Amino acid sequence: MTQRLILLLTTQTCNSPASLRRAVGRSYNEPEIDKSSDFLPSQGTAFPACCLSGNSTFIYNIGKVVSKVILVNRVFRIFIVMLLALLGAVFVLSCNSNVIPVYTYNITNIYPHDRNAFTQGLIFDDGFLYEGTGLSGQSSLRRVELETGEILQIYELPEQFFGEGITIYEDKIIQLTWQSHVGFVYDKDSFEILQEFNYSTEGWGITHDGERLIMSDGTSTLHFLDPHTFEKIGEIEVFDNRGPVTRLNELEYVQGEIYANVWQTDRIAIIAPETGRVIGWIDLAGLLTEEDRSQPVDVLNGIAYDAENDRLFVTGKLWPKLFEIEIVSPE
Numbered sequence: 001m002t003q004r005l006i007l008l009l010t011t012q013t014c015n016s017p018a019s020l021r022r023a024v025g026r027s028y029n030e031p032e033i034d035k036s037s038d039f040l041p042s043q044g045t046a047f048p049a050c051c052l053s054g055n056s057t058f059i060y061n062i063g064k065v066v067s068k069v070i071l072v073n074r075v076f077r078i079f080i081v082m083l084l085a086l087l088g089a090v091f092v093l094s095c096n097s098n099v100i101p102v103y104t105y106n107i108t109n110i111y112p113h114d115r116n117a118f119t120q121g122l123i124f125d126d127g128f129l130y131e132g133t134g135l136s137g138q139s140s141l142r143r144v145e146l147e148t149g150e151i152l153q154i155y156e157l158p159e160q161f162f163g164e165g166i167t168i169y170e171d172k173i174i175q176l177t178w179q180s181h182v183g184f185v186y187d188k189d190s191f192e193i194l195q196e197f198n199y200s201t202e203g204w205g206i207t208h209d210g211e212r213l214i215m216s217d218g219t220s221t222l223h224f225l226d227p228h229t230f231e232k233i234g235e236i237e238v239f240d241n242r243g244p245v246t247r248l249n250e251l252e253y254v255q256g257e258i259y260a261n262v263w264q265t266d267r268i269a270i271i272a273p274e275t276g277r278v279i280g281w282i283d284l285a286g287l288l289t290e291e292d293r294s295q296p297v298d299v300l301n302g303i304a305y306d307a308e309n310d311r312l313f314v315t316g317k318l319w320p321k322l323f324e325i326e327i328v329s330p331e
């Protein structure tokens with residue numbers, strides 16, 4: 001009867017020597033424990049050494065297993081919490097990295113622009129605008145006074161050519177044509193044609209980074225050409241967080257980045273030349289007033305950068321105005 005009582009008390013309350021002391025009174029003597037044994041229970045989960053024989057040993061072992069299970073369970077829960085926190089952080093960072101900033105603009109100056117100019121190429125060089133225009137029978141190369149919009153010099157392309165983008169490299173003007181696979185090289189001052197060259201794609205926009213010509217063809221591909229031989233030396237695919245960005249049109253190289261009009265939109269893509277990744281958008285919606293649109297106008301097209309004075313100009317096909325703008329970062 002006494003043994004049963006002790007066993008009952010042991011199984012119910014034998015969680016520590018102190019509790020056992022309370023259970024059996026002063027007759028309890030704390031047994032010796034081999035402290036060198038790894039069987040020694042850890043603090044806070046201890047089973048008393050009183051249980052080191054018979055059923056008590058079994059209970060002790062069960063208790064140790066339970067305590068280890070509890071410990072493992074705690075560690076597992078901590079691991080899960082930390083894993084979820086880590087995954088959350090990765091998700092937030094991933095979302096942030098996929099967010100492409102959309103810039104807006106302030107208009108700092110407005111200049112007149114020829115309503116008859118179907119603008120396909122635009123650059124600023126040494127105080128003047130140069131403009132390439134399109135449409136069969138109406139294509140031209142022009143030097144234009146910025147402040148007045150006056151056409152200072154013009155070369156009209158033969159009727160079979162639909163003029164496209166232009167750029168100036170080493171005092172030579174290079175002009176593409178749309179579907180003729182022919183490019184022209186002009187003397188910058190006289191507009192005399194110095195050379196023709198060929199390419200296999202359509203010709204849309206062109207600019208350069210100082211070492212390579214950069215050319216668009218209406219797709220998401222930008223081609224790099226040797227500026228002296230016009231041989232293709234590389235290409236990149238332009239993409240944003242939704243995939244390829246197609247219909248890349250007029251181009252401008254601005255402080256290490258490629259700016260590209262996207263045909264039939266009010267947006268300019270800012271492209272990293274090394275990767276083709278769109279790292280920003282410029283939303284130019286709202287440049288023209290209702291009055292500006294009272295006569296037929298076509299799409300935004302034409303970006304020119306005055307590197308010396310850090311001025312950015314934009315216009316469009318048949319637009320009555322050319323705008324000097326500053327880019328405004330999103331809030």
Ligand SMILES: [Ca+2]
Nearest residue numbers: 122251252303
């Ligand atoms: Ca340009």
